[in-house]
Amino acid sequence: MALTERTLLGPGPSNPYPEATAGLAAPLLGHLDPEFIAVLERTCDHLRSAWGTANPVTLPLSGTGSIGMEAAFANTVRPGDVVVVAVNGLFGVRMCEVAARYGAEVVRVDHPWGDPVDTERVLAAHPSPALVAAVHAETSTGARSDIAGLGAALREHSPQSLLLADCVTSLGGIEVAVDEWGVDIAYSGTQKCLGVAPGLAPFTFSERAWERRVEIPPVWYLDLGLLGGYVRGGPSGRAYHHTAPVAMVASLDAALARLHEEGLDAVQERHQAAGRRLQDGLQEMGLELFAAEGHRLPQLTSVRVPEGVDSAKVREQLLTEYGIEIGAGVGDYAASVWRIGLMGHNARLDRAELILAALRRVLGR
Amino acid sequence: MALTERTLLGPGPSNPYPEATAGLAAPLLGHLDPEFIAVLERTCDHLRSAWGTANPVTLPLSGTGSIGMEAAFANTVRPGDVVVVAVNGLFGVRMCEVAARYGAEVVRVDHPWGDPVDTERVLAAHPSPALVAAVHAETSTGARSDIAGLGAALREHSPQSLLLADCVTSLGGIEVAVDEWGVDIAYSGTQKCLGVAPGLAPFTFSERAWERRVEIPPVWYLDLGLLGGYVRGGPSGRAYHHTAPVAMVASLDAALARLHEEGLDAVQERHQAAGRRLQDGLQEMGLELFAAEGHRLPQLTSVRVPEGVDSAKVREQLLTEYGIEIGAGVGDYAASVWRIGLMGHNARLDRAELILAALRRVLGR
Incomplete structure (x- = not known):
């Protein structure tokens, strides 16, 4: 069990x-x-x-x-x-x-x-x-x-x-x-x-x-x-x-x-830093962010699935090979957007690097 | 904490x-x-x-x-x-x-x-x-x-x-x-x-x-x-x-x-045995059960607070001295009934003996 x-x-x-x-x-x-x-x-x-x-x-x-x-x-x-x-x-x-x-x-x-x-x-x-x-x-x-x-x-x-x-x-x-x-x-x-x-x-x-x-x-x-x-x-x-x-x-x-104990300000800065690293890294990889610039949440990043890539297959590979869950998009964007959260305990630079590295491998970028 | x-x-x-x-x-x-x-x-x-x-x-x-x-x-x-x-x-x-x-x-x-x-x-x-x-x-x-x-x-x-x-x-x-x-x-x-x-x-x-x-x-x-x-x-x-x-x-x-795994029948028998022991023990102690005879739940026993006994004080003493929680009565019976549960993991003879022993001490019976 x-x-x-x-x-x-x-x-x-x-x-x-x-x-x-x-x-x-x-x-x-x-x-x-x-x-x-x-x-x-x-x-x-x-x-x-x-x-x-x-x-x-x-x-x-x-x-x-x-x-x-x-x-x-x-x-x-x-x-x-x-x-x-x-x-x-x-x-x-x-x-x-x-x-x-x-x-x-x-x-x-x-x-x-x-x-x-x-x-x-x-x-x-x-x-x-x-x-x-x-x-x-x-x-x-x-x-x-x-x-x-x-x-x-x-x-x-x-x-x-x-x-x-x-x-x-x-x-x-x-x-x-x-x-x-x-x-x-x-x-x-x-x-x-x-x-x-x-x-x-x-x-x-x-x-x-x-x-x-x-x-x-x-x-x-x-x-x-x-x-x-x-x-x-x-x-x-x-x-x-x-x-x-x-x-x-x-x-x-x-x-x-x-x-x-950590301090609410420090917690927010941690979310901010992790999200910024993730969003920078995704763009360096040539991916396009979905939410409007200037209005992006650090804790939840939406990114467009690159042309020709099977969205569900990538998520499945991340889950089975790396044990990492990311989210699909919603509604009209179910197959064309991924959602990546760096929230709470996961709002950390190491988690940002982990998902960037895994995505690079899976996407071959 | x-x-x-x-x-x-x-x-x-x-x-x-x-x-x-x-x-x-x-x-x-x-x-x-x-x-x-x-x-x-x-x-x-x-x-x-x-x-x-x-x-x-x-x-x-x-x-x-x-x-x-x-x-x-x-x-x-x-x-x-x-x-x-x-x-x-x-x-x-x-x-x-x-x-x-x-x-x-x-x-x-x-x-x-x-x-x-x-x-x-x-x-x-x-x-x-x-x-x-x-x-x-x-x-x-x-x-x-x-x-x-x-x-x-x-x-x-x-x-x-x-x-x-x-x-x-x-x-x-x-x-x-x-x-x-x-x-x-x-x-x-x-x-x-x-x-x-x-x-x-x-x-x-x-x-x-x-x-x-x-x-x-x-x-x-x-x-x-x-x-x-x-x-x-x-x-x-x-x-x-x-x-x-x-x-x-x-x-x-x-x-x-x-x-x-235990078997639903065995689980029910366990509740039955624990409840019976508790109800017998309470009556042996001279206490009066509240629910109608023949219709008493084994897992939850209601018992009348003896004349002259402060219901809340007994519950507090059980909690602070023995770490045991029992329930008050409800509504009109808040001060005149106790409710004792032997449910799930607590549906065991040792728990029945424990509460009987603690009550005996606290009530001086």
Whole structure:
């Protein structure tokens, strides 16, 4: 039953930090154990630092990254609400679908895949939407959008609109500053730059989003009113909602402690340096990067498959001969783009050199 | 940061099987890795054996046990559907709440807590409900209900009604026979008798439930139409839905492999023997069991707190002096009942003796 060891350089999961793996295998605590409550509180505090927020409602939701998106819309959208969604990749498309399930009147602003979100076009789509949603780091394309700029412009354009940012692939890898940027709702996943296995969705919700939240959202499991009672306590103490995934939380706690020890700035510089080396090396090899120049994520690089090369065959060869996983493209780009992640524990120069060397061999360059 | 080791004899989580812990810490695979797909398929096959079903839609959902309940109602209830819920503890109460969020007309059939579900009363509540829901093993009270009897009677009474069974605390500990009993929808949690950390909800859905499922459920994350495509494959192959919690699935896979090696019958006998010893020992100590005689779960024993004893103080003393966690009661019984679990890896005579000895010391009996 022993599993093969892989170097996970796709769009996630990435190889966890050793501390995160140790946290998973640590002795299990009950979800109401005072020691576990301390672990959870420390995790939430460390998440607040990582998000750059003072939001009391900041917690890891009990599901993979997508549950963060679900919770975001379930707790904010009432039937008929206008929700403007910036779409520049798969996760923008998905936000439209999820928002629509909660009855939103979705105004979709499409961009070419690989481009960043265009603030002016997004704001021009509606004078006063209930919610504006955009993806900070598009996992499907490797493009980075300027959420700070979108937030600032939105405050001018329509101060009462809430701003939602998908930070699944950004948190723990590049700067995220929820409070400074004016983001009201944000979610992430543990399996990308945070360097933990998939299974939790770090989530943060501003006070003004809290005041305007849906009182009884359709989804009981993601009802922030009930979850908030577990995380913040309430008049009658800490209310049991559901059994927390204690091993996953212990793992996230261990990874966040490590990130804070290394320093969030140092972690971001490490992602930056590894990504730059990879992108330089790919271009030196004569390959063409996919995401728009100036808007490329260091932690996730999209690169065009060279003419005449069988995309899937290369990925298979990397996997079977080198034990390295990289990702295919998405949608129209499934066969013409690769996605290479250097996230979390893999955001290192040696991993960049490894995938460059392996690709050189496989492509004969 | 090292966590204290606990003996988890509450209502769950229980201490995982060593194989499950090893699975958590094994090298991480990508969620689309052929080797992971094999792990997932083996997990689903082993789950089918454990559930006693041939249902193709049998899978671990990516959340804790409560997400199974949410998925059950989200995919079956249309606004206005009559849902009869047997309530004999907290999880019956919760089913009413969750069903109502999806627009069900809930017909609630209350029973005294600690009693099993009364088939006749449940069926008398409505001539032809869309769905009948009951809890097999009530975690809040330690009572076992006769789902086989309910299923057989329902087929006579209203053959077109779907039957839903909450098996969070039964699967892997006592017999569950979904197909034989005529259960259409069932869910469980990993942190009870399956002996895995919390984080997944084993789920099974019959073919007739599939045919009548809600086409576009309000919750995207739990849309079985989309999830089914990932688990069963579809016309265009295995469709990506969300990143599976790969470490948790590897852990469940390892635990299920162990259960099947030991033999499901042997595992059930082990739960039976441990529970019997505990319940006998508690009564020998002069304590009174809470759940109705003849309907007591071996894996979860509820016992009345003796007159004049401070319930919370005893639990605290067990935790701090012996490292043993047991559970409080729920709701009206919070201070007057304890819940002691001997589940999964803890379903052993030595654990029964341990808690009996510790209780004897603490209570001075």
